[in-house]
Structures are given as structure tokens and as C-alpha cells.
Amino acid sequence: MAVFRETVPRDLPGKMMEINWSLVLLLGLLGVAGVAMLYSLAGAEWNPWAVRHALRLGVGFTGMLIVAMFPPRFWIGAAYPIYFGALLLLVLVEFAGVTINGAQRWIDLGPLRLQPSEVMKVALVLALARFYHDLPSDKVTSLSGLIPPMMIIGAPAALIIGQPDLGTTLLLMATGLAVIFMAGLSWWFILIVGGLGLMGVIGVAVVGLENILAEYQMDRVRAFTNPDFDPLGINYHPNQAVITLGSGGMTGKGYLEGTQSKLGFLPEMQTDYIFTALGEEFGFVGGVSVLAINALIMAQGVAIAVSCKSPFLRLLTMGLITTYALYVFINIGMVSRLMPVVGVPLPLISYGGTVVLSILVAFGLILGAHIHRNAEPPRGVGLFG
Template sequence: MAVFRETVPRTLEEKLFELNWSVVLLLTLLGAVGIGMLYSAAEGAWNPWASRHLVRFIAGMSIMMAVALFPPRFWMGMAYPIYLGSLILLVGVELFGETIGGAQRWLEIGPVRGQPSEIMKIALVLALARFYHDLPQDRISSPFGLLVPAFLIGAPAALIFMQPDLGTTVLLVVTGGAIVFLAGLSWKVIVGGAIAAAFAIPAFIRFGLEPYQRARIMTFLNPEADPLGAGYHVNQSMIALGSGGLTGRGYVEGTQTQLNFLPEKQTDFIFTILGEEFGLIGGLAVLALYAMVLANAVAIATSCKSVFLRLTVMGIATTFALYVFINVGMVTGMLPVVGVPLPLVSYGGTVMMAVLFGFGLVLGAHIHRNADPPRGAGLFG
């Protein structure tokens, strides 16, 4: 296989100059929001969350910059090994994982503890982007073009669902489906898949979910049915958001937060703190930051010449958008509570590193947007 190389090699300084600094600034602002909200969540203290969030964010931004400087051919070559490694880690979670809060999602290797499911979100994007880069356009809707992506998506989704982690499973499947769609899947297959899903989803909810997972869905439909049990989280979140009004109660002045009525305030429900203390205006301002990040990512994707870079960027953007959509939806009562954090704002090291690694790929796509490696390299070329 011929390997793509830049016609005129660029220096490190030239690549740094070509970085999309608008994206870097927007991500930095989101990280700063996270530090501020975690400081408030700890009742005006840097420990235990804000200081660690700051250190992790600085480390993650350094990783992001490093990732951006590698050429596309490097990430194309690493796509399948990263996916395979992530899949092995997920199997390791099933065999040796640490159980926290009733879920076996964490794997501890020496001094490092993390969630391999977060790594898989990036690995899946890279693997699918590589697969479709190599696959001829006329084979996308062929049996081979359907079965391989189905396995790439289904294998990790099944392992993550068994942890159990419904939120990440949904996010992974939707992201994978979005990449398959963007690759150019036939509308006949799309319509057929939609009809099959319409029949399969109710059966899955009835027979495939654990009782507590079904209870979350019923709570979403009627949160007042069990206000002190399954509905407690979302009810407290709604009270906090409502008390914030238009402009909020003031920084570190949120009663639901400071009096510890709000559960999981540093992770899943951190957007609620923002809404209580800064009101509707503050919440919309942060959502505007997310929207600007996504707009920049889509613009970068459309500027890329290669299928691999376009699908990689759109896959990362889809994952990022789903994080925000699901998190804000669940804390506002519009979606069931499924445990999805708010990217760069919620506390959590593995999620932050995965998100910033992903945006390193996005920034790298912008730098190397004119690169177009040869297609048809095969599965392991």
C-alpha cells in the first residue's frame, strides 16, 4: 500500500500556527466553567473536585495539542489497533473490573483507574472512519459493508451494556449509526433499519433492560410517581433549575446545591448548579459555547478532502453533541436519567481525556485538511 506523505513537510511551528485557535479557546472556556462549577459544588472550596479538574484539564489540553500534530496516516494506521486494544480493555472490565455504585465500569491497571468505555467512543469513530475510507462507495450498502460496521458497533455496545451502562451504550450505538449514515448508506437500508428498530426497541425495553432501568424510563414519563425514590434526582434538579429563574441565585448561593439536596452534583447534575446559580441566561450561554464548538467541528469536517478525516471529525462532533444533549435532557426532565456527564464541565478524568483526545483529532484534521491518503488499503493495511 502506498503511504501518503505531505508533499512539503511542515515544521512544528507551522503546524501550531495552523491550529484552529477558536476551538482551543472555546474548549478552554468550557473547562473554566467546569472548574468554577465544581468549586461551587464543594461549597466554595478547591478540594476535592475543582483542583483535580484543573490539573486534568491542563494535562488533557497538552495531550490534545500533541495528538493534533500527528499526520492522518498515523491515526489511520493506529485505528484498528486502538479499537482492538479498547475492546480487550472492555473484556477486562467484565473479568476484573471494579464495581462502584452497583456498576462494574472501572478497570484499574497499576496506579491508573479509568473507564475503557470512554476510550471506546473514540476508538469506534477511528475504526469506522478507517473502514469507510478504504471501502469503495458502491460496497457501502453491500452485506460486507453492513456486517463489518455492525460488528464494530455491536461488540463493544454489548460489553458496555452488561456493565451495566445504558447511557454509554446508547451514545455508542447512535454515534456509530451516524457515521454509517454519513458514509453514504442506501436509503432503502436506512428505512428498513428504522422499521426494524421501531419494533425492536419496545421489546428491548420490556425484556432487555434491568428493572431499575425500566423504572428510570417510567420515572421520566411520570417523575411524581416516586418522588423520594426513582424520581428523587430529577425532582431535585427541576426544583433547583426553577429556583434559578432568569438570572440565578448567585455564585455559590444555590440552596439545593449548598444544602446537598442535589445528588451527583459534581458529575451528572452539574448543569443544574449552573442553572440554579446563573439562571436561564447562564445555562443558555454555556449551551452557546457548545454550539460554537460543534459549528467549528462541522466546518472543519466539510473542509477535509479525505473520507477518513471527514468521518473522524463528524464522529467526534456527534459524540460531543450527544453528551450535551443527553445530559441537559436528563437534568431538565426531558430524557430519562442514564448517567451521561456534561463534557469538560462534569467531574471525571477518563471522560475529559477522551473528549480532549478526540478534539486533538479534530484539530489535526484542520491542520491536515488537504491530505487525501489512498483508498482501498484493506482491513489491516
């Protein structure tokens, strides 16, 4: 019988001492920046965004520390129930979801609109990490090691693309494939998949994107490739974002002194385009500072993953950090016109409910991996350990 070895403190004070407080501080800096920017964008008013964002951050950081206290054995046991629970919520969106701006992605819970696709981003990584934790290493590249994880990825992706939410679907698939790769996928398989992907690109070029994508998705591609296409319609947001970002110069116009946002030229300024508002007020220096904090957070996450003895904790941490990195790269790439618009927020800075809480739960799992980095839980752990 496998023996559960865990050379970490089992008491609460001992675990609190083991928390990576430098990572908590970096996350806190982003949260403070988000509250400050939302306060500025509302015209130096706490309502309607800053106070709610601050409250959600308070709840989220508390939850993050609570999540970090649970041993990996618990999360291994809970991984599949959490995944299927998130999948059930995605199905529920199809029947009882709230529609906003033409997209049906939320479940109304009164004080909070729950977005199940954000919950699934954490649940997916948990399920894949559990699967590969139980799978013998020589089975990773076999059909039994590839078909189940592809089904784990494909089921929520099929539901989310129908909401429609192409950005989240692509992010979910990219994260899932990254976890499969990090689980030890052989290079021959990667080359085969890469070859098939290249054939797919050639096929798209022959058939034409307009015969594959929906019209609104095709318009986003046209807007990305041609800034002059529909400047008062589909291209209005991206063009105004670039203008706002560039107007900050090197050091910005000063805190509370942004004009593009306050005069109504920057749509969705509190969510997807908040980085451009930050660039307007704090300039290139402020933007680079946010990028530097995010780079340090990612580096901390990778370092934690490398230090973990358990395959489950390594894959869990790397998968969650990959998700976080994709959030950052896609959002900043989108607002700076390096990528098409896909509607991905900037973590902890953009205003939001479910996304803030799900990101902080993810970092609770990462902090827990750091605390329990020497744990080596056995395979085949039952429900909730």
C-alpha cells in the same frame, strides 16, 4: 501506486500556526466553567474536585495539542490497534473491574480509574473511519460494507451493556450508526432499517417494556413518565434537578450563592447534575451561554469536517462531533426531565477522569483534521502508516 499528497506544513511551528485556536478557546471556556463550578460546589474550596479537574484539564489540553500534530496517515494505521486495545480493556473490566454503585465499569490504575467505555467512544469512530476509508464507495451498501461495521459496533456494545451501562451503549450505537449513514448509506437501506425499527417499537408495545428491560431500567422509565412515582427514591434526583434548575430564575442567585447543592438536596452535583447547579447560580442566562458555546463547538467541528479532502478525516471528525453532541443533548435533556436518567456527564464541565481525557483526545484528532485538511492519504495504509 497511490501517492500521498499533503499540502500542509510539516514542521512543528507551521502546524501550531494552523491550529484552530478559536475552537481551543471555546473548549477552554467550558473547562474554566467546570473548575469554577466545582470550586463553588465544594463551598469555595479547591478540594476535593476543582484542583483535580484543573490538573486533568491541563494534562488533557497538552495531550490534545500533541495528538493534533500527528498526520492522518498515522491515525489510519493506528485505528484498528487502538480499537482492539480498547476492546481488550472492556474484556478486562469483566474480570478485574472496579464496582461502584452496583456498576462494574472501571479499571483501577492507582491515581486514575480508567473507564474503557469512554476510550471505546473514540476508538470506535477511528475504526469505522478507517474501514470506510479503505472501502470503495460502490461497496458501502453491500453486505461487505455493512456486516463488518455492524460487528465493530456490536462487539463493544455487548460488553458495555453487561456492566451494566445502557446510556453509554445507546450513545455508542447511535454514533456508530451515524458514521455508517454519513459514509454514504443509501436511502433505501435507511427506509428498510426504519421499517424494521418501527416493527420493533410495535413489538415492544405488544410484549411490554417490563418484559424486556431490567427492573431498575423500568423504574427509570416510570420515573420519567410520572414525576410522582417513588419521589424519595428513583425520582429524587430528577425532581431535585428540576427544582435546582428552576430556582435560578433569569440571572441566578449569584456565584457561590447556590443553596440546593450546598444544603445537600442535589445528589451527584459534581458529575451528572452539574448543569442544574450552574443554572441555580447563573440562571437562564448562564445555561443558555453554556449551550451557545457548545453550539459553536459543534458548528466548528462540522465546518472542519466539510473542509477535509480525505474520507477518513471527514468521517472521523463528523463521528467525534456526533459523540460530543450526544453527550451534551443527553445530559441536558436528562437533568431537565426531557429524557430518562442514563448517567451521561456534561463534557469538560462535569468532574471526571477518563471522560475528560477522552473528549480532549477526540478534539486533538479534530484539530489534527483541520491542520491536515488538504491531506489525501492512500488506502491500505499499514500499521502506524
